[in-house]
Amino acid sequence: MKLGVFPPVFKGRLHDARTATSIGRWLGAAFALCFVTGLVSHFMQHPPDWLANSIPSRPSWGYRLTQGLHVASGIAAVPLLLAKLWAVYPRLFGWPPLRSVKHGLERLSVAVLVAGSVFELATGLLNTAQWYPWPFSFVPVHYAVAWLVVGALLLHVAVKAPEITAHWTRRSAGTQALPAQDGPDRRSFLAAVGAGVGAVTLTTVGQSFTPLKDVLLFAPRHPDEGPQGLPVNRTAAAAGADGITAEEYRLVVTGPQPYTLTLDELRALPQHEVELPIACVEGWSKSARWTGVRVVELLERAGAPAHARVRVESLESRGGYRVSELGQGHARDPLTLLALRVNGEELHPDHGYPARLIAPNRPGVLQTKWVGRLEVLV
Incomplete structure (x- = not known):
């Protein structure tokens, strides 16, 4: 110039x-x-x-x-x-x-x-x-x-x-x-x-x-870094969910036939293992082996109709995504679990202990952790 x-x-x-x-x-x-x-x-x-x-x-x-x-x-x-x-x-x-x-x-x-x-x-x-x-x-x-x-x-x-x-x-x-x-x-x-x-x-x-x-030199997340080899965006302490104990935990499932389960009762139900990724909106993702109860089996026990959606509520005390919804396709998919274990180990508190949602083809922010309630929406 x-x-x-x-x-x-x-x-x-x-x-x-x-x-x-x-x-x-x-x-x-x-x-x-x-x-x-x-x-x-x-x-x-x-x-x-x-x-x-x-x-x-x-x-x-x-x-x-x-x-x-x-x-x-x-x-x-x-x-x-x-x-x-x-x-x-x-x-x-x-x-x-x-x-x-x-x-x-x-x-x-x-x-x-x-x-x-x-x-x-x-x-x-x-x-x-x-x-x-x-x-x-x-x-x-x-x-x-x-x-x-x-x-x-x-x-x-x-x-x-x-x-x-x-x-x-x-x-x-x-x-x-x-x-x-x-x-x-x-x-x-x-x-x-x-x-x-x-x-x-x-x-x-x-x-x-x-x-x-x-x-991977410049990305803010490495897919192997975090508890149990998985990254974490928000810890249990940050979500106010670090005080949940096995003795006090209850899963409430509402619907035509509502019921409540303790953690031991959840563990006693048929367990299934799936391999699914956590894929976050920030751009990182990592696959893991998840073990838990199929959500569709929990819904059928509650008498949920086939077309029902499900509201999933977390026990966290603060956070913008403490509630998410599962559409019919996700709720009925056999890959959708209320997971209790990851990679053969009990969930770390930062990964949602005692129970978290894991579903296929779903944003990580909607894979609700510290799940305390499943509400059938008809």
């Missing part, structure tokens, strides 16, 4: 439409994947009534895959967004600032798109570390801004469609107007951006894709 001149004159190469379009394709793909998987996560965590009984329980690893992709694509979008902003920032100094209504719409869409994108990626990264240095609730605001970003992105693409089309491929008409000598530098720049994306993905995705856990 040439200083002392207004508007500034940029002398750097590669701040052109071809470079911006090339990076934009990758960034658009990352945003699309992140948005779609984010919608999946949101509706699985907060399903409307019309959807609650339709959320599938299979494949059992479904949420692990979608949430892993959500966090991985969001992290990959960070270097892509930085590269995209580097390619286009000289246009911020274009003069005059508003040349037409179309130009004004373009600038408005870009302002909203950039601000919203930076907000989404920054707050999403901080969420993976469970650090919330802001006064608002993360989930609803993150969800609302995601729609704002998508709307701004669609408007931006519509306004820039002719330019995007002209520079979409090497043989596009617009490419002929660009200096031929920029080709090698552009390819080197794009290769460097691709290497950066690969590096941040490779060194963080192991928190969900455990074959790569040995190169």
Whole structure:
């Protein structure tokens, strides 16, 4: 950039439409994947009534895959967004600032798109570390801004469609107007951006894709670290559930034929073992062997009808997710357990002792710990 001149004159190469379009394709793909998987996560965590009984329980690893992709694509979008902003920032100094209504719409869409994108990626990264240095609730605001970003992105693409089309491929008409000598530098720049994306993905995705856990350098969670080899987001002490004893524990099951069970009575019921992952919204996941009583057998004993949903209540004294609901599919799935043991050991208090819910294809935040009540909803 040439200083002392207004508007500034940029002398750097590669701040052109071809470079911006090339990076934009990758960034658009990352945003699309992140948005779609984010919608999946949101509706699985907060399903409307019309959807609650339709959320599938299979494949059992479904949420692990979608949430892993959500966090991985969001992290990959960070270097892509930085590269995209580097390619286009000289246009911020274009003069005059508003040349037409179309130009004004373009600038408005870009302002909203950039601000919203930076907000989404920054707050999403901080969420993976469970650090919330802001006064608002993360989930609803993150969800609302995601729609704002998508709307701004669609408007931006519509306004820039002719330019995007002209520079979409090497043989596009617009490419002929660009200096031929920029080709090698552009390819080197794009290769460097691709290497950066690969590096941040490779060194963080192991928190969900455990074959790569040995190169997990920058993710805030390691899938092997925690009591009984499983990570923990919230301890029993933090939830106010660290004083539960076997002698005092009671499981209350309501329904047409309500009943109550002690921990010894739960242990005496037929026990089943399943292998299921804990898959958390922060992006980490880990499979384990869980042993316990099938929820469907507890419901049948209570006389619950086949279409019933179940409200699961925790004994924790504080926490935003002390109550969750199981739709019909999850409640009747034989893989859904009220687990008493993990990996052959009695549950650690931080993993929900004396009993916790474990169900297939379900967000970890809804795998309720310290379960004290199952309420049949008809």
